[in-house]
Amino acid sequence: xxxxxSKRAVVLASGGLDSTVAAAVARxxxxxxxxxxxxxxxxxxxxxxxxxxxxxxxxxxxHVVLDIDLRAIGGSALTGDLPVPxxxxxxERDRDIPATYVPGRNLIFLSLAAAYAEVxxxxxxxxxxxxxxxxxxxxxxxxxxxxVEATLQVGTKAxxxxxxxxxxxxxxxxxxxxxxxxxxxxxxxxxxxxxCYDPAESVACGRCDSCLIRRQGFAEVGVVDPVPYAVS
Amino acid sequence: xxxxxSKRAVVLASGGLDSTVAAAVARxxxxxxxxxxxxxxxxxxxxxxxxxxxxxxxxxxxHVVLDIDLRAIGGSALTGDLPVPxxxxxxERDRDIPATYVPGRNLIFLSLAAAYAEVxxxxxxxxxxxxxxxxxxxxxxxxxxxxVEATLQVGTKAxxxxxxxxxxxxxxxxxxxxxxxxxxxxxxxxxxxxxCYDPAESVACGRCDSCLIRRQGFAEVGVVDPVPYAVS
Numbered sequence: 001x002x003x004x005x006s007k008r009a010v011v012l013a014s015g016g017l018d019s020t021v022a023a024a025v026a027r028x029x030x031x032x033x034x035x036x037x038x039x040x041x042x043x044x045x046x047x048x049x050x051x052x053x054x055x056x057x058x059x060x061x062x063h064v065v066l067d068i069d070l071r072a073i074g075g076s077a078l079t080g081d082l083p084v085p086x087x088x089x090x091x092e093r094d095r096d097i098p099a100t101y102v103p104g105r106n107l108i109f110l111s112l113a114a115a116y117a118e119v120x121x122x123x124x125x126x127x128x129x130x131x132x133x134x135x136x137x138x139x140x141x142x143x144x145x146x147x148v149e150a151t152l153q154v155g156t157k158a159x160x161x162x163x164x165x166x167x168x169x170x171x172x173x174x175x176x177x178x179x180x181x182x183x184x185x186x187x188x189x190x191x192x193x194x195x196c197y198d199p200a201e202s203v204a205c206g207r208c209d210s211c212l213i214r215r216q217g218f219a220e221v222g223v224v225d226p227v228p229y230a231v232s
Numbered sequence: 233x234x235x236x237x238s239k240r241a242v243v244l245a246s247g248g249l250d251s252t253v254a255a256a257v258a259r260x261x262x263x264x265x266x267x268x269x270x271x272x273x274x275x276x277x278x279x280x281x282x283x284x285x286x287x288x289x290x291x292x293x294x295h296v297v298l299d300i301d302l303r304a305i306g307g308s309a310l311t312g313d314l315p316v317p318x319x320x321x322x323x324e325r326d327r328d329i330p331a332t333y334v335p336g337r338n339l340i341f342l343s344l345a346a347a348y349a350e351v352x353x354x355x356x357x358x359x360x361x362x363x364x365x366x367x368x369x370x371x372x373x374x375x376x377x378x379x380v381e382a383t384l385q386v387g388t389k390a391x392x393x394x395x396x397x398x399x400x401x402x403x404x405x406x407x408x409x410x411x412x413x414x415x416x417x418x419x420x421x422x423x424x425x426x427x428c429y430d431p432a433e434s435v436a437c438g439r440c441d442s443c444l445i446r447r448q449g450f451a452e453v454g455v456v457d458p459v460p461y462a463v464s
Contacts, residue, residue, distance in 0.1 A: 068300040073348045104347030107387050111343045115336030116305045144387035151383050155339050155376035 008061070008122040010034045010113045015050030017193045017214060018128030018171055021179050023058055024186035025170045026126040033060040036116050038109055040102075041071040046202045050194040057189040066112060070102065086198075086207040106139035110148050110167060117165070118158045129169040130179070145169055176217030184223065191226035206231035240293075240354035241400075242266045242345045247282030249425045249446060250360030250403055253411050255290055256418035257402045258358040267295040268348050270341055272334070273303040278434045282426040289421040298344060302334065318430075318439040338371035342380050342399060349397070350390045361401040362411070377401055408449030416455065423458035438463035
């Protein structure tokens with residue numbers, strides 16, 4: 001870690017594994033961390049609590065939790081409109097854009113992160129997008145990220161006056177096992193992170209896509225996942 | 233107006249003059265109207281009430297009011313952090329990006345509108361952006377709108393599977409007088425619209441940039457503005 005920390009980065013922090021590793025990478029890159037958590041009426045509200053604990057553990061400079069009730073718009077399993085798929089194998093997960101896709105979510109989140117960055121005078125935005133395990137999400141793809149950067153460049157006061165916005169997705173092409181290895185090296189508090197799409201009383205189900213991918217990742221690395229699951 | 237109305241359009245409706253005329257244009261273009269109003273913790277909350285009245289007057293199919301408290305991010309006169317400028321002449325208004333600029337606002341709003349459109353199966357999004365009277369706002373410029381369209385194309389399920397999103401800003405290059413003339417022809421309920429940045433008890437101040445531009449527009453058209461002002 002660099003001795004002098006003065007640059008600011010906004011990190012989209014969901015309380016999940018990937019975004020927590022992304023935050024640790026931003027810290028490693030020498031940034032002061034400004035975490036932004038979007039409470040969007042998701043089924044797994046436990047994430048918000050975990051995001052707060054992660055923010056403390058990572059010695060974040062500021063943590064903003066922004067409420068926005070996307071249920072008013074609807075259209076996803078993550079906002080309660082559709083059932084969360086369970087026990088799917090890799091081929092099923094890869095076939096379609098999953099029901100857990102939230103229309104416009106990452107664009108909404110990155111827009112909010114950019115607004116926050118502009119207020120802070122920050123140019124770097126970190127987020128934990130990944131194309132390997134979530135190939136079906138259109139708003140995790142590199143071409144999407146490039147398009148958002150271009151939009152920020154022309155559509156913000158900071159962009160018009162010389163700031164070059166960078167949306168950094170350091171995990172974009174990593175497998176879950178690689179992300180976990182990276183996180184282990186950065187002392188990421190994995191025990192605080194939450195990945196399940198459908199927890200019961202804060203306990204991960206162990207069977208949704210997100211749980212399955214996480215558990216397989218830890219198994220590949222050969223490390224025990226410190227999070228408990230309802231189904232072993 | 234076309235006889236058969238079946239196409240759906242999302243309209244970003246603030247309760248202001250421009251967005252109400254934009255909604256009337258969408259109706260004229262043959263669309264069923266789905267109004268989206270973002271309650272973003274703005275100083276002028278009276279707009280939300282006016283948006284609801286406008287939605288009824290325009291026989292909107294659905295009106296979603298989405299709460300998002302951008303004050304958590306801060307950085308604008310419209311969210312209460314900076315004073316609203318008063319009594320500025322045109323040269324002053326043109327000189328800078330105004331304090332009423334809300335970082336990332338239109339990108340946030342268009343992202344939400346796109347999410348709503350995707351859920352509805354709509355491809356057209358109307359909004360009342362204008363580059364003539366608001367030359368200082370980076371997120372009202374045509375290049376910004378094009379960049380957002382490109383982003384939606386690559387970053388949404390609908391865009392990936394064939395929907396061609398169109399962000400329509402029919403007022404983009406019109407003067408306020410031209411917008412008012414257009415609205416008069418479309419029977420826009422101007423008496424319900426609200427433009428003031430700094431109203432006191434729902435009464436427009438008459439002195440902020442928005443009031444000054446609106447009043448001059450009505451004066452040029454030679455029609456009485458049906459809205460009362462605190463200062464004549």
